[in-house]
Amino acid sequence: MENKTTFTEGLLGLVQKCNSFLRPGSSRDQCLPFVVAGQKVGLVRPDIVEELRKFPLVFSIKESSDVAVHLIPDSLTVAQRTDVVAGVLDKLRQEDVLGSLRGWRDEKLDIRLSPREKPIMQMERAATCLFGTIQYGVHLNAYTYNESGEMMMWIGRRSETKQTYPGFLDNMCAGALPSGLGVTECLIKECQEEASVELSYFEKLTSVGTVSYCFEDERGVFPECQFVYDLVVPADFQPVNADGEVSDFQLVSMQQVKKLIISSEFKPNCALVILDFMIRHGFITADEDPNYTYLVQQMHVPLQSIFSGHL
Structure with missing residues (x-):
């Protein structure tokens, strides 16, 4: 019961951290x-x-x-x-x-x-x-199955030389959507640079929606919308970083993932993307988590409404 309570509170803390700009005490009203x-x-x-x-x-x-x-x-x-x-x-x-x-x-x-x-x-x-303008990005949930049929997820650890969140855990591949690139084009580019994913693997790439939220820190205000993709990879797949932005990768069970995304090791918005994955794949259900609907709402904040003052 204690572990379940800890996990529930951890998820609540995660979505609130990612939406800190919308919570009491933020600079929103000023x-x-x-x-x-x-x-x-x-x-x-x-x-x-x-x-x-x-x-x-x-x-x-x-x-x-x-x-x-x-x-x-x-x-x-x-x-x-x-x-x-x-x-x-x-x-x-x-x-x-x-x-x-x-x-x-x-x-x-x-x-x-x-x-x-x-x-x-x-x-x-x-x-x-x-x-405080909207930043768009792409994130990939890469997963596979072990010999027992258990789902496993690939996660990466950010390089210590990254400008933000150095050394934190991250999705296997992710990045901002730069000017001039299409969404899927950007996702494939990031996958090749960060994990050396072969083009043939993208035949199983699935676009699964977006995750949006708004946080602030000492730098400024971050309304962000992430385009999310799922990719099932072969059991023998091994990501290899090519651009120096990832220090290492690890393949972990979904039970391990549950512990990691509520830890201080994970980059918060990347943990939010994985939370979305876990809800979509039935690892977190409305019967188990009393905050289920709140979690879903906090992962899909209508960012345009923030600017119009109607949120």
């Missing part, structure tokens, strides 16, 4: 909308607003009738918006006043409310949390 071409696409914390005040030719910060941070002017093209904000970020990076920019990736993400919309600009990945 954030200003980030508006581009008349569209609310993000949320900016007060400490970051103060840094943006240094650039009045780029950002109009209105605090009366239209309380928001506006990128100006509205007539800029996508490329011009990208360039003018990049100039601001370069200056802030040189001043070293914002911790998030120390994790500079040289990787641009599309800024948009929904993948069905055209991007309104691109932005350096490490900077998107400053403006």
Whole structure:
């Protein structure tokens, strides 16, 4: 009973950690909308607003009738918006006043409310949390079966040189969705770079939906939507890292996975993706967990509603 209670409380803590921005004590009520071409696409914390005040030719910060941070002017093209904000970020990076920019990736993400919309600009990945814009990514649940027919899952450990969460446990493969790549195209790219997955294996790749949540930490605000895939691999499959971002892989039973995802070893959003997998595959049921519906809701937060104030 004690172990079951511990697991239930652990899952509750996990979904609340991944949605810390939506919980009491967050900066949510103090954030200003980030508006581009008349569209609310993000949320900016007060400490970051103060840094943006240094650039009045780029950002109009209105605090009366239209309380928001506006990128100006509205007539800029996508490329011009990208360039003018990049100039601001370069200056802030040189001043070293914002911790998030120390994790500079040289990787641009599309800024948009929904993948069905055209991007309104691109932005350096490490900077998107400053403006609280939605980050899209891809995650893979790779699993197989042992000789006894027991399901086993491959998990990876992040390299100690990673900019974020070094040394933490992770999905076998995952990554941000960069500008210019399709979703499945990005997933396959990440699998080849992080685990050397052969192309033939992707015949069994299954797109299984999304997981979305919103957290904040000292860097900024992170509304994130992850495109999730399942992939069953042969029993003799052995992932091999090719890009230096994974230090090692381990094949673990689902009972071990249950313990790991509520531990401090796991990168929280990756644990959330595995929680989604376990619910879909019947390892966690409504009969067993009194928080079942709450867990499901907290893994599918309607991010656009955060910006409109209707959540």
